[in-house]
Amino acid sequence: MNILDTVNQITRSFDQVESIVQALPFAVVLTNEKNEILYHNEMFEQMLGKKEIAYLLLQPLKLLLNQESLEFIQIGMNLHTEINGNPYVVRKEAAYVHGEKHYLYVFSSVEQLEQLLNINREKSVLQETVMEYAYDGNAIIEENESTKNEFKEQNKALFNLQDIIGDSSSLIKVKQETEKVALSDSSILLIGESGTGKELFAHSIHHASKRSSSSFVKVNCAGVPADLLATELFGSGYGEGSATATRISKVEAADGGTLFLDEIDELPLHIQVKLLDFLQETEVQNVGSSVTKKLGVRIVAATNKGLEDLVEEGEFSLDLYNRLNGVSIQIPNLIERKRDLTILVNHFIHKFNSLMQKQVKRLSKEAEEKLYQYQWPGNIRELESVLERAVNLVEGDLIEVTHLPDKLLTTTLNPIVPLADLIEKTEREALLTAIDQANGNRSKAAQLLNVSRTTFYEKLTKYDLV
Incomplete structure (x- = not known):
C-alpha cells in the first residue's frame, strides 16, 4: 500500500469527523504498532514547519521528532478520561519549537481514534474534552506506578555504532575509542562542529554500555527556556500531591541509564552549579523540596564550542568542565573524513528514494566533483540537506549539477602547484x-x-x- 492509499484508508474511516480533528488548535497524530505515523492534522505540519505529506507519513514518530530537534518537556503522559461511560487513555506529549510550547496528542490505533471521535460528532463536546487537558491547569492527569517503566520503553537509544556510516581512518579511530569508554560509568564530553553526528555517538555510547536496558534521556540545553530548565532537569517539589507533581524530572527519568546534555555550553551558570553538585553527590533535591533522592545516572554531554575559552571568559564552570572532561571524544568533521563522502551520499540517496518514492541511482561526475570541492561547514547535516533538495528536484535517475544549490557551484579548488x-x-x-x-x-x-x-x-x- 502506498502513502496516498494509507491516507485515503485512514481518512475514510472517520471522514465525517475529520474536520473536527483538523480544527483543533494542537497537533493530533495517529500511529501504528511500530509507532509510525499513519495520520496527522494540519497543526502537526505547522508544528514541524513542513507541508509534504510524503515526508511525514510512515516515519517513526520518535525518530522524526529527534530529526526535527524538538525538545520534549513531557513524554508519555497518560491522560485518562471517560466519555459516555467509556474509559480512554490518550498519550500527551509536549515540545518546545523555537522557544514556543506545543502540545501533541498521540493515538495508538485506528480503532481508538475512531471510537473517541465517533462517540459524539458534536464539535463542542470533542473540543471541550481534549481542550480541558491542553489548557486547564487543574486537569486530572493520572500517572500510575508504571510511569517510569513506560518512559523507559519509550526512551531507548535509537542508534548504535554500526549506524555511524563511514570507513575513514579518523572515524574508525573515534568509534573504537567510543566503544571502549562506553563500558565504564565515567562522564563523557563529545566535542565536534555542528552537524558532525554528536547525538548519534551519544546514542551509541548508551547502546554499548551496561545501561543499555535503561532509559536514554536527551535534554537540549539551548532548547528549553532558562527559567524552566532547572525544573526540567531536577524536578519541582511544589504542588506535591497534586497533578503537577506526577511529572518526573529528567535526572529521575534517566535513573539507571544515561542523561544526554546536548549543547552543554548553553547551560546557565546557576544550573551548572546544581549539575556539578549532582555529579559529585549522585543525588538530587527537587526545586522547592527538602527531599533528597539517590540516583545512578551517567552523563554524556556535547558541545560545538571551545569550553576552555568559555571557562576563561567566566561563562562556564571550571570545576564542571574538569568533571565532564575526564573522558572527551573529538568527533571529526566531514572535511577530515572526505573518504566517507561517497558512502554518505549513497546512504542519503537511498533514504530519500524511500521517502519520496524516487529511483535516483547516482550523481553525475560533475556533480560529484562539486561535492568533493565544497568545504561543508555544516558537515553531514548540510550534506543530507543538499541531497534531500537534489532528490526532490531530480526527475530521472541522475543528480546533475543543476540540482545542487548555488553555494556548491561557486566553489573551486585551489590550483595544485608542482x-x-x-x-x-x-x-x-x-x-x-x-x-x-x-x-x-x-x-x-x-x-x-x-x-x-x-x-x-x-x-x-x-x-x-x-
Missing part, C-alpha cells in the same frame, strides 16, 4: 630576502641562510640573481 616549482619559488624568495637584510653583503647573506658561500653562489646563478 612541488618542484614551489621549492624553486621559495628558494628564490629566501635568497632575495637574505641579500636585502644583509644590505647587499653576500657573505653575510649566506651566513643568514646557513649555507656555504659555494652553495649560495650556485643558487644565485641558478635563479639568475648574480
Whole structure:
C-alpha cells in the first residue's frame, strides 16, 4: 500500500469527523504498532514547519521528532478520561519549537481514534474534552506506578555504532575509542562542529554500555527556556500531591541509564552549579523540596564550542568542565573524513528514494566533483540537506549539477602547484630576502641562510640573481 492509499484508508474511516480533528488548535497524530505515523492534522505540519505529506507519513514518530530537534518537556503522559461511560487513555506529549510550547496528542490505533471521535460528532463536546487537558491547569492527569517503566520503553537509544556510516581512518579511530569508554560509568564530553553526528555517538555510547536496558534521556540545553530548565532537569517539589507533581524530572527519568546534555555550553551558570553538585553527590533535591533522592545516572554531554575559552571568559564552570572532561571524544568533521563522502551520499540517496518514492541511482561526475570541492561547514547535516533538495528536484535517475544549490557551484579548488616549482619559488624568495637584510653583503647573506658561500653562489646563478 502506498502513502496516498494509507491516507485515503485512514481518512475514510472517520471522514465525517475529520474536520473536527483538523480544527483543533494542537497537533493530533495517529500511529501504528511500530509507532509510525499513519495520520496527522494540519497543526502537526505547522508544528514541524513542513507541508509534504510524503515526508511525514510512515516515519517513526520518535525518530522524526529527534530529526526535527524538538525538545520534549513531557513524554508519555497518560491522560485518562471517560466519555459516555467509556474509559480512554490518550498519550500527551509536549515540545518546545523555537522557544514556543506545543502540545501533541498521540493515538495508538485506528480503532481508538475512531471510537473517541465517533462517540459524539458534536464539535463542542470533542473540543471541550481534549481542550480541558491542553489548557486547564487543574486537569486530572493520572500517572500510575508504571510511569517510569513506560518512559523507559519509550526512551531507548535509537542508534548504535554500526549506524555511524563511514570507513575513514579518523572515524574508525573515534568509534573504537567510543566503544571502549562506553563500558565504564565515567562522564563523557563529545566535542565536534555542528552537524558532525554528536547525538548519534551519544546514542551509541548508551547502546554499548551496561545501561543499555535503561532509559536514554536527551535534554537540549539551548532548547528549553532558562527559567524552566532547572525544573526540567531536577524536578519541582511544589504542588506535591497534586497533578503537577506526577511529572518526573529528567535526572529521575534517566535513573539507571544515561542523561544526554546536548549543547552543554548553553547551560546557565546557576544550573551548572546544581549539575556539578549532582555529579559529585549522585543525588538530587527537587526545586522547592527538602527531599533528597539517590540516583545512578551517567552523563554524556556535547558541545560545538571551545569550553576552555568559555571557562576563561567566566561563562562556564571550571570545576564542571574538569568533571565532564575526564573522558572527551573529538568527533571529526566531514572535511577530515572526505573518504566517507561517497558512502554518505549513497546512504542519503537511498533514504530519500524511500521517502519520496524516487529511483535516483547516482550523481553525475560533475556533480560529484562539486561535492568533493565544497568545504561543508555544516558537515553531514548540510550534506543530507543538499541531497534531500537534489532528490526532490531530480526527475530521472541522475543528480546533475543543476540540482545542487548555488553555494556548491561557486566553489573551486585551489590550483595544485608542482612541488618542484614551489621549492624553486621559495628558494628564490629566501635568497632575495637574505641579500636585502644583509644590505647587499653576500657573505653575510649566506651566513643568514646557513649555507656555504659555494652553495649560495650556485643558487644565485641558478635563479639568475648574480
